[in-house]
Amino acid sequence: MATTAVAATSVVVLDRGNNTTCTINLHGATVVSWRVNNQEQLFVSKLASFDGKNAIRGGIPFVFPQFGPWSFGPQHGFARISRWHLDRAPERLHNGDVEAIFSLMDNELTRAIWNYQFRITYRLILREKELHFHIGVFNPSKELSFTFNMLLHTYLKVPDVRRCQITGLHGCTFIDKTREGALYQEGREVVTVNEWTDRIYQHTPQEHVITNVVSGRKMRLHKYNFPDTVIWNPWIDRSREMKDFGDDEFPNMLCVEAGNVTSPIILLPGTAFEASQILQIIIEGNVSRK
Ligand code: TA6
Numbered sequence: 633m634a635t636t637a638v639a640a641t642s643v644v645v646l647d648r649g650n651n652t653t654c655t656i657n658l659h660g661a662t663v664v665s666w667r668v669n670n671q672e673q674l675f676v677s678k679l680a681s682f683d684g685k686n687a688i689r690g691g692i693p694f695v696f697p698q699f700g701p702w703s704f705g706p707q708h709g710f711a712r713i714s715r716w717h718l719d720r721a722p723e724r725l726h727n728g729d730v731e732a733i734f735s736l737m738d739n740e741l742t743r744a745i746w747n748y749q750f751r752i753t754y755r756l757i758l759r760e761k762e763l764h765f766h767i768g769v770f771n772p773s774k775e776l777s778f779t780f781n782m783l784l785h786t787y788l789k790v791p792d793v794r795r796c797q798i799t800g801l802h803g804c805t806f807i808d809k810t811r812e813g814a815l816y817q818e819g820r821e822v823v824t825v826n827e828w829t830d831r832i833y834q835h836t837p838q839e840h841v842i843t844n845v846v847s848g849r850k851m852r853l854h855k856y857n858f859p860d861t862v863i864w865n866p867w868i869d870r871s872r873e874m875k876d877f878g879d880d881e882f883p884n885m886l887c888v889e890a891g892n893v894t895s896p897i898i899l900l901p902g903t904a905f906e907a908s909q910i911l912q913i914i915i916e917g918n919v920s921r922k
Pocket residue numbers: 687700707708785809830862863864887889
């Protein structure tokens with residue numbers, strides 16, 4: 633069974649068999665597809681740009697070293713618009729999972745914006761009904777520290793966002809970007825999205841469950857060393873403002889983004905930082921993670 637297809641251009645496919653695949657575009661190391669039994673789990677806009685310059689609208693863009701607007705460079709940093717390197721082509725592990733490793737290190741372009749040495753290692757593992765993301769950020773400098781945000785900007789594909797519920801946010805403080813960044817506390821046991829929503833929840837638990845994703849199933853998001861969770865849906869008006877997003881697409885996507893947003897990480901010389909995320913499709917009756 634083929635486990636790798638590295639197109640001459642910039643697409644890497646992890647193929648686990650049984651119509652379960654994960655496709656990564658080396659532009660931004662953006663996961664642009666995750667199909668389980670041939671069902672797509674991620675949202676990518678029909679108007680998404682694949683010009684190798686702009687960020688891809690959808691999938692799982694990699695946000696680093698900045699979340700949000702940045703006076704030094706592009707919004708959400710340069711990682712999601714950089715060309716990553718495929719360090720290890722997809723290969724099958726002993727248990728049948730398929731793994732691939734990508735990396736990004738400082739280069740002329742990044743140093744022109746943000747003059748620090750860094751090396752990011754990004755390991756993806758495709759399991760039967762799970763996708764694992766293991767990230768390492770290393771500071772090779774002998775004298776300079778740097779601070780960074782990092783976030784996986786996950787666009788889940790959903791039949792109707794108005795029917796989704798998100799657990800694990802009750803009681804958390806959040807920055808509401810739809811209300812001038814004011815600070816609130818989440819009073820709801822489960823969060824629903826019925827309007828333009830753009831919230832940075834702080835110090836959230838390690839686990840969220842999102843209901844009514846593809847096929848009406850639940851998706852578990854498990855995160856480690858990603859203390860914040862961003863919930864975003866542009867709704868109709870902001871959809872119209874984005875040229876790479878269809879006016880009618882907002883009901884079919886929900887961003888649930890694990891990251892380090894409100895407290896940037898300070899990486900001392902010669903040290904590394906690790907974070908990980910697991911997306912798991914919950915098959916009812918199998919609620920405990922193996
Ligand atoms: O993650 C939510 C957010 O920060 C929103 O404020 C919105 O800007 C979204 O990211 C998309 O940003 P982009 O730069 O990809 O258009």
